[in-house]
Amino acid sequence: MNGIKLIAGLGNPGEKYEMTRHNAGFWFIDLLAQQSGSRLSAESKLFGIAGKWQPHSDKWLLKPTTFMNASGKSVAAIANYYKITPAEILVVHDELDLPAGQAKLKFGGGHGGHNGLRDIHAALGTPDYWRLRIGIGHPGNKAEVVNYVLKAAGKDEQQAMDDSIIKATSVTDLLACGDFEKAMLQLHSK
Template sequence: MKLIVGLGNPGTQYMTTRHNIGFEAVDTLAELKGIAMQKNKFKSIIGEGTIGGEKVILMKPQTYMNLSGEALRACMDWHKLTSEDILVIYDDVSLEVGQLRIRKSGSAGGHNGIKSIISHLGGQEFLRIKVGVGEKPAGWDLANYVLGRLSEEEMKVLGPKLKDICDAIEMILIKGPDQAMNTYNLKMKR
């Protein structure tokens, strides 16, 4: 069983913000694969199904970004999952809008949701898909930038990338992360 976690913040005020791209990706994946996201367990909205022959749990933690690790850890403990069984999708300000980067490990890079997950897992060794939301403009506060709404232009770029993220997840489940990294880390942003 694999646990696929999209990071974001709950509430309508955070919809279509840069920080909620993980939620958007999980919602798109659920819709494409016919997985109902309706259960409220582990401080999260979850759905269970099968993708590429693999049983999966899709998760959107409702703890707010900075406490994402609490929800993830509770689900992992209940299902007896290890860090090898999880995949986390989140926004990254160091990548151009729409650029995808799949990694098997790494630091939090200043992302508070990832900091929380690393803290609750006790390590950095977990699969992740970073989704570029662009660098913050000079003089902007980082929190205001990531909690800001996506522009129309950014949405035009990111909308089609949600399907790419779903395809990358399916490739990871069927062919492994190395194949997905070779395919998606090399793609141009558009």
């Protein structure tokens, strides 16, 4: 099985959204770029901030700058340009159905009401890509969800999310070489 060739972290661009829960995917990409010495820059033709994922010459990191609801435009642009198949893509996103402090890998499935995933499904024409779900917890009331994801977390909750992101970056080399089972085992174990 091929490894991951594109890691796309979802979020909303701009200072206003920087510390909101919806930007967990951006936080992941920023940390991974920092850890790996990868340089990201604005790429207008890719509708995002992108760069080669060091030390890999054929693998990419991406932060779409299209806003969450149009994330597919950027993911599809880079995938088409570099001939990356959906199965070689990992989308990192905030996940309401996991508590803060948990991160889980999965392949395929529905979008669970996540507008970024919904748009990526449509743009790629398939739900068959990898996801890294960063738990942000749930406000408890469906009517509060939009407000909740666009707000910053409390200190303890933020620390739990940061810790789960650090743990998740530790399995990226396994994902790069296609060892998904080992990556899941490592990430999902306490």
